Amino acid sequence: MAPEANPFGRRYWEDRYAAPGLAWSGQPNPVMVTEVGLLKPGRALDVGSGEGGDALWLARHGWHVTGIDIAATALEKARAHAEADDPKAAARIDWQQHDLTAWSPKRQGFDLVSSQFMHLPEPARTTLFRSLATAVAPGGTLLVVGHDADVDDLSQRRKHLSGLTYSVDDILAAIDGEDLRIEVAESRSRQARNRGAGSATVHDVVVRASRPHSARAV
Ligand SMILES: C[S@@+](CC[C@H](N)C(=O)[O-])C[C@H]1O[C@@H](n2cnc3c(N)ncnc32)[C@H](O)[C@@H]1O
Incomplete structure (x- = not known):
């Protein structure tokens, strides 16, 4: 991918996080908490970890987390x-700076691979989701959540994400052939803060998939 194809490169994110206060809620993503809550803790990879709300929640629940x-x-x-x-x-979290368009996680290296609202243009997005799928260890779980490209939520606010959001089918196509069992694949609604206008219903794509224990370790 040519760097200019993605308006949300490193400079954009550094500037955004350099502003005072929090860019996000500081809380863990509710869908992540719901989907991961019953899993046995192990090694977790959180890609696009942002201000670390998810990574801290996972570490508090016994996971050893790599936040990228x-x-x-x-x-x-x-x-x-x-x-x-x-x-x-905090001692259970390893924070690492990488550009996910130029870095891949260790093959079958994690018991949980979580991607929450990582929006990249194609073909980087498909490449990323496929590499996240390969990073799931036998018995481990992949969880991908993002804004649903098929639902026109808060359309004015999300205009800047045009071309970056994806559907459930896009995720399934990206991870097809990686020997994962699909457990959840749906669009799910939730209430979100709508700047200055109370709350609004938004839709997330949620895909949870696991690698069977019997899978050949590499
Ligand atoms: C929408 S935010 C989501 C943050 C967090 N996962 C959450 O749900 O609160 C996307 C995050 O991905 C990071 N990001 C964007 N492009 C990236 C890339 N190419 N490599 C690594 N991180 C990236 C951004 O810095 C940002 O923290």
């Missing part, structure tokens, strides 16, 4: 927040 983000500013904010909030959990 393109923005060093986000990783520093996440690290500082986690260390101040829960030093014991």
Whole structure:
């Protein structure tokens, strides 16, 4: 992918996180909490970890987490927040700065691979989701959540995401052939804050898939 094809490159994210305060809620994503809550903790990979709300929640629940983000500013904010909030959990998080369009996780290296609202243009998105699928260890889980491209939620607000969102079928196509068992594949509604206008119903694509225990380890 030519770098200029993605308006949301490193500079954009560094600037965004350099602004005072939080870019997001600081809380874990509710869909992630719902889908991961009953899994046995192990090694987790959180891609596009942002301010670290998900990574900290996972670490608090016993996971050893690798949080990856393109923005060093986000990783520093996440690290500082986690260390101040829960030093014991923070010690279980390894923050790493990588551009996911040029980095791949270890094959079958994680018991949970979580991608929450990582929106990349094609073909980087398909390449990323496929590499995330290969990173799932036998018995492990892949969870991909993003804004649903098939539903016109908050259309004015989301205009900037045009071409970056995806459907359930896009995710399934990307991970097809990676020997994962599809457990959840749906569009799910939730209430979200709508700047200055109370709340609004938005739709997320949610795909959860697992690699059978019997899969050949590599
Ligand atoms: C919409 S935010 C989501 C943050 C977090 N997952 C959440 O749900 O709150 C997308 C995150 O992905 C990161 N990101 C975007 N492009 C990336 C890339 N090419 N490589 C690594 N991280 C990237 C951004 O810095 C940002 O933190």
